[in-house]
Amino acid sequence: MAERRGRILIGAGTCGLAAGAGAVWAAAERALTDLGLPDTPVIGVGCIGYCQEEPLLDVELDGQRFTYRRVKPDQVKRIIEKHLAGGQPVTELLLGECVDAPNPYPTLPFYAPQNRVATRNCGFIDPTSLSDYEARGGYMALRNALAKPPHDIVEAVKASGLRGRGGAGFPTGRKWELAAKSPGPHKFLICNADEGDPGAFMDRSILEGDPHAVIEGMVIGAYAIGADEGYIYCRAEYPLALERLRDAIEQARQKGYLGNNILGTAHSFHLHLKEGAGAFVCGEETALMASIEGRRGMPRPRPPYPAQAGLFALPSNINNVETLAAIAPIIRNGADWYAAMGTAGSKGTKVFALTGQVNRTGLAEVPMGISIREIVYDIGGGIPNDRELKAVQIGGPSGGCLPASLLDLPVDYESLQREGAIMGSGGMVVVDETTCMVDFARFFMAFCARESCGKCTPCREGTTRMLEILTRICDGNGTMADLDRLERLAGNVKITSLCGLGQSAPNPVLSSLKHFRHEFEAHIRDRRCPAGVCKNLISYRIEADKCTGCVLCARNCPVEAITGEKRKAHVIDPEICIKCGACFDVCKFDAVIRG
Amino acid sequence: MEILLNGTRVAVQPGQTIMQAADSAGVHVPRLCNYPQLKPSGACRLCVVQVKGARGLVAACTTPVAEGMEIETDSPTVADARRDVLDLLVSNHPLDCFHCEACGDCALQDYAYQYGIKEGSYDGARRQVEVDDRNPFFRIDYEKCVLCGICVRMCDEVMGYGAIDFAGRGFTTLVSTPYGVSLDDSACVFCGNCVQGCPVGALVPKSQVGAARAWEMKKVRSVCPYCGVGCAIDVHVKGNRIIKIEGAESPANHTMTCVKGRFGWEFVHHEDRLLKPLVRRADAPRGAVGREWFEEATWDEALAAAAAGIARVRDGVGPDAVAGLSSAKASNEENYLFQKLLRAAVGTNNVDHCARL
Numbered sequence: 048m049a050e051r052r053g054r055i056l057i058g059a060g061t062c063g064l065a066a067g068a069g070a071v072w073a074a075a076e077r078a079l080t081d082l083g084l085p086d087t088p089v090i091g092v093g094c095i096g097y098c099q100e101e102p103l104l105d106v107e108l109d110g111q112r113f114t115y116r117r118v119k120p121d122q123v124k125r126i127i128e129k130h131l132a133g134g135q136p137v138t139e140l141l142l143g144e145c146v147d148a149p150n151p152y153p154t155l156p157f158y159a160p161q162n163r164v165a166t167r168n169c170g171f172i173d174p175t176s177l178s179d180y181e182a183r184g185g186y187m188a189l190r191n192a193l194a195k196p197p198h199d200i201v202e203a204v205k206a207s208g209l210r211g212r213g214g215a216g217f218p219t220g221r222k223w224e225l226a227a228k229s230p231g232p233h234k235f236l237i238c239n240a241d242e243g244d245p246g247a248f249m250d251r252s253i254l255e256g257d258p259h260a261v262i263e264g265m266v267i268g269a270y271a272i273g274a275d276e277g278y279i280y281c282r283a284e285y286p287l288a289l290e291r292l293r294d295a296i297e298q299a300r301q302k303g304y305l306g307n308n309i310l311g312t313a314h315s316f317h318l319h320l321k322e323g324a325g326a327f328v329c330g331e332e333t334a335l336m337a338s339i340e341g342r343r344g345m346p347r348p349r350p351p352y353p354a355q356a357g358l359f360a361l362p363s364n365i366n367n368v369e370t371l372a373a374i375a376p377i378i379r380n381g382a383d384w385y386a387a388m389g390t391a392g393s394k395g396t397k398v399f400a401l402t403g404q405v406n407r408t409g410l411a412e413v414p415m416g417i418s419i420r421e422i423v424y425d426i427g428g429g430i431p432n433d434r435e436l437k438a439v440q441i442g443g444p445s446g447g448c449l450p451a452s453l454l455d456l457p458v459d460y461e462s463l464q465r466e467g468a469i470m471g472s473g474g475m476v477v478v479d480e481t482t483c484m485v486d487f488a489r490f491f492m493a494f495c496a497r498e499s500c501g502k503c504t505p506c507r508e509g510t511t512r513m514l515e516i517l518t519r520i521c522d523g524n525g526t527m528a529d530l531d532r533l534e535r536l537a538g539n540v541k542i543t544s545l546c547g548l549g550q551s552a553p554n555p556v557l558s559s560l561k562h563f564r565h566e567f568e569a570h571i572r573d574r575r576c577p578a579g580v581c582k583n584l585i586s587y588r589i590e591a592d593k594c595t596g597c598v599l600c601a602r603n604c605p606v607e608a609i610t611g612e613k614r615k616a617h618v619i620d621p622e623i624c625i626k627c628g629a630c631f632d633v634c635k636f637d638a639v640i641r642g
Numbered sequence: 643m644e645i646l647l648n649g650t651r652v653a654v655q656p657g658q659t660i661m662q663a664a665d666s667a668g669v670h671v672p673r674l675c676n677y678p679q680l681k682p683s684g685a686c687r688l689c690v691v692q693v694k695g696a697r698g699l700v701a702a703c704t705t706p707v708a709e710g711m712e713i714e715t716d717s718p719t720v721a722d723a724r725r726d727v728l729d730l731l732v733s734n735h736p737l738d739c740f741h742c743e744a745c746g747d748c749a750l751q752d753y754a755y756q757y758g759i760k761e762g763s764y765d766g767a768r769r770q771v772e773v774d775d776r777n778p779f780f781r782i783d784y785e786k787c788v789l790c791g792i793c794v795r796m797c798d799e800v801m802g803y804g805a806i807d808f809a810g811r812g813f814t815t816l817v818s819t820p821y822g823v824s825l826d827d828s829a830c831v832f833c834g835n836c837v838q839g840c841p842v843g844a845l846v847p848k849s850q851v852g853a854a855r856a857w858e859m860k861k862v863r864s865v866c867p868y869c870g871v872g873c874a875i876d877v878h879v880k881g882n883r884i885i886k887i888e889g890a891e892s893p894a895n896h897t898m899t900c901v902k903g904r905f906g907w908e909f910v911h912h913e914d915r916l917l918k919p920l921v922r923r924a925d926a927p928r929g930a931v932g933r934e935w936f937e938e939a940t941w942d943e944a945l946a947a948a949a950a951g952i953a954r955v956r957d958g959v960g961p962d963a964v965a966g967l968s969s970a971k972a973s974n975e976e977n978y979l980f981q982k983l984l985r986a987a988v989g990t991n992n993v994d995h996c997a998r999l
């Protein structure tokens with residue numbers, strides 16, 4: 048038995064660890080020792096994207112891969128004993144789709160529509176191993192690139208149609224061309240790994256699961272534009288990503304992929320890692336560069352653009368993690384290969400972080416132009432509890448919400464823009480009928496108000512004023528004049544703010560006003576929250592006819608607002624009730640009415 | 643290069659900003675955070691203008707002109723946006739102009755007047771900060787601050803001290819020393835150039851508090867008496883008393899001053915100040931210094947007495963028994979004449995200057 052060639056893979060990104068992968072990992076090590084198989088490798092791989100089902104443990108045996116889902120530490124020994132040692136999968140613990148077909152990834156509904164380019168290695172390699180990366184073609188593209196003139200690399204990236212994945216969608220090849228034209232000898236290439244949008248975690252996944260993909264993209268980019276020094280600016284809240292990067296940079300340096308005379312050529316590139324200090328605005332490129340320089344992270348007006356005068360006033364080029372992770376495959380497989388995916392104006396693939404009220408949450412990398420419906424229903428598996436999809440918020444606090452009627456909209460830069468959303472960094476939050484759109488808009492506005500750097504008037508003052516108005520409306524104190532003022536202010540903040548934060552902060556409000564105005568009006572005119580979320584606008588009462596006196600509600604009420612004798616109708620005291628909705632959720636007879 | 647400014651063709655220089663081009667053409671674009679000596683920062687957003695083809699409005703202070711650019715500085719969209727920006731500022735401002743030193747000399751007040759804003763229309767939170775009275779020279783009332791950043795940039799870009807910067811985020815952003823310590827304990831040298839730059843009443847010289855407002859004061863152009871740089875100053879006087887001193891434009895100082903020129907003028911009204919020359923009485927005992935041993939004299943009498951004293955020592959003991967010590971308060975020309983006097987008229991090389999001490 049012991050001669051079977053197998054290994055264990057554990058999804059050990061931050062998401063997996065948060066779900067308990069650490070204990071599963073320890074249990075696996077223990078079990079292997081106990082079973083006399085201490086030489087079997089246990090590899091902590093990065094996030095494969097299926098965050099919903101974590102902790103994930105995969106058994107690789109005789110070239111086949113089986114995935115166990117939501118693994119508990121006390122199940123590990125059994126899995127290893129029966130499957131790894133005994134060759135018999137523990138079917139009841141397997142991911143459903145795996146039962147009859149191992150190596151399920153190409154066929155799983157969650158994966159079939161995907162096309163993984165930037166996330167090609169996440170979940171498949173040991174991110175701490177340079178040789179794992181090389182075994183899957185890593186640093187081949189760099190070798191190819193260094194054999195060509197830099198100009199050819201710029202042209203290839205231009206021809207690929209790749210656009211910046213950090214939010215603005217600026218064509219990467221054009222950006223590189225501008226930076227290449229700036230006079231040297233010293234230039235910087237910066238990787239923006241600040242990923243601060245609530246709900247976004249694609250960059251983290253790549254950094255944790257495949258750090259060399261980003262480094263290789265950077266070395267190629269540096270060669271293309273003539274940069275000799277670089278920074279990765281990564282937020283301090285990503286300790287695992289920082290650790291992976293630190294190790295990977297050191298490995299790459301030792302192997303001659305970084306430093307002086309890379310792979311024996313004249314190209315030299317020195318890479319530093321810089322930790323951010325937790326401000327969303329430091330993801331904005333000019334603020335980011337100020338922060339690297341040791342100054343307060345506040346945006347400054349452009350021009351001058353980074354390509355003219357960026358970091359330390361030298362020509363600089365800044366790209367997002369996902370953008371850079373796509374470079375090596377483009378160089379290796381050719382621009383045409385990449386450009387064949389996507390739509391006319393939006394080429395290639397994009398990673399989305401699918402969250403919210405959807406059956407399968409996680410990370411999905413899909414070709415541009417795929418419809419929202421495919422993402423939500425095919426990949427995400429639809430809405431739980433047979434509820435209705437109400438809206439999809441794309442692009443985080445800078446984005447907008449799209450109503451169910453736009454489900455067939457293709458996801459590309461142009462279509463999203465047209466409907467008032469943006470691609471942003473790729474956050475996609477699905478909401479159903481239990482979400483109040485006013486409250487939802489308020490959440491994003493609160494984020495922007497908190498994160499505004501305070502430099503320019505409209506964003507510093509305006510986001511707080513919009514938040515105050517939204518809060519008034521949620522509290523049932525809004526007026527129709529408030530609504531007009533909110534809309535006007537949102538418009539003005541959008542057109543007058545200095546940087547992208549303020550310019551896009553009104554988007555969630557404006558798009559919800561466009562598509563869900565009736566919900567705002569219901570709060571104001573009828574003092575009613577249609578989704579039953581805004582506490583000031585709802586009340587709970589018990590319909591005596593339906594109440595059986597089972598006392599379940601009274602037992603669950605945290606403030607003892609419900610009284611009544613057994614088998615007699617119960618009553619809620621509105622003076623005591625805190626509107627938590629516990630009674631509503633537990634009543635089996637639909638006797639609790641929310642109104 | 644030509645642009646179309648509010649429908650009129652205007653010749654501009656490449657490299658100019660829209661604001662500079664508009665200024666040259668006599669079109670005023672409102673501004674709070676722009677200051678001639680400082681790099682444009684684009685913070686207040688009052689100078690937004692409409693440029694054909696641009697997304698949103700653009701800040702005139704930071705956007706360079708381009709050939710054929712079509713600019714509207716006061717279109718309905720611009721005016722509405724600008725009014726809203728002003729409204730936001732006024733909504734977070736204590737409207738106590740009745741007893742504000744900056745009343746009548748306040749950019750916020752002027753623009754609010756121009757755009758017909760009586761009070762802020764956004765009711766809600768209001769910044770609340772205690773007045774900071776800890777330093778001897780100026781009062782800091784950040785409730786009135788519009789966060790234009792002129793003080794911060796003045797201290798950093800011009801003075802090179804970096805004593806203050808922004809702290810906090812969003813609505814709670816404030817100008818601050820590191821950890822909020824008093825300016826006395828910071829890198830501040832109390833040049834007060836930040837005070838002069840402040841467009842509102844947030845930074846006010848203590849000498850002005852409760853003393854006078856713009857229309858009550860006469861500005862007297864003068865030259866700072868402290869050193870040979872010869873900074874131009876405006877002495878603001880009410881009646882015959884100085885209320886404050888500000889730097890004025892001149893090639894020597896471009897409106898800046900140091901702490902002495904701006905704040906060190908209390909001697910002017912001091913009772914001990916000498917207003918007439920005094921000559922030592924003949925019967926004064928050796929070493930006596932009290933006022934009673936001196937008597938008032940005319941300038942001619944005083945100079946004659948001094949010349950006679952110097953000549954007596956030179957002729958009696960020898961020229962090298964005389965020494966001259968000059969002052970940095972004198973100009974280069976005056977210092978030149980002083981050494982000439984000692985070398986040619988007295989005959990000694992014993993001449994030195996306080997700057998060497």
Ligand SMILES: Cc1cc2nc3c(=O)[nH]c(=O)nc-3n(C[C@H](O)[C@H](O)[C@H](O)COP(=O)(O)O)c2cc1C
Pocket residue numbers: 210211212213214215216217219239240241242243244327328329330331332333365366367368370371472546547548
């Ligand atoms: C408020 C704000 C936050 C941003 N945060 C990020 C971020 O976390 N990561 C990122 O790559 N780009 C972010 N950006 C976009 C960057 O300014 C910049 O456009 C991007 O890094 C360029 O890389 P790309 O061309 O590869 O997209 C942010 C922009 C704004 C206005």
Ligand code: SF4
Pocket residue numbers: 328345346498499500501502503504506507544545546547548549550
């Ligand atoms: S828009 Fe907001 S984040 Fe951007 S510069 Fe202005 S205040 Fe700062």
Ligand code: SF4
Pocket residue numbers: 793796797801803804805806825829830831832833834835836837
């Ligand atoms: S007084 Fe001068 S040194 Fe002090 S904070 Fe103001 S500008 Fe800076």
Ligand code: SF4
Pocket residue numbers: 786787788789790791792793794817836839840841842844845
């Ligand atoms: S104190 Fe005055 S100069 Fe400084 S930021 Fe505030 S308003 Fe501007």
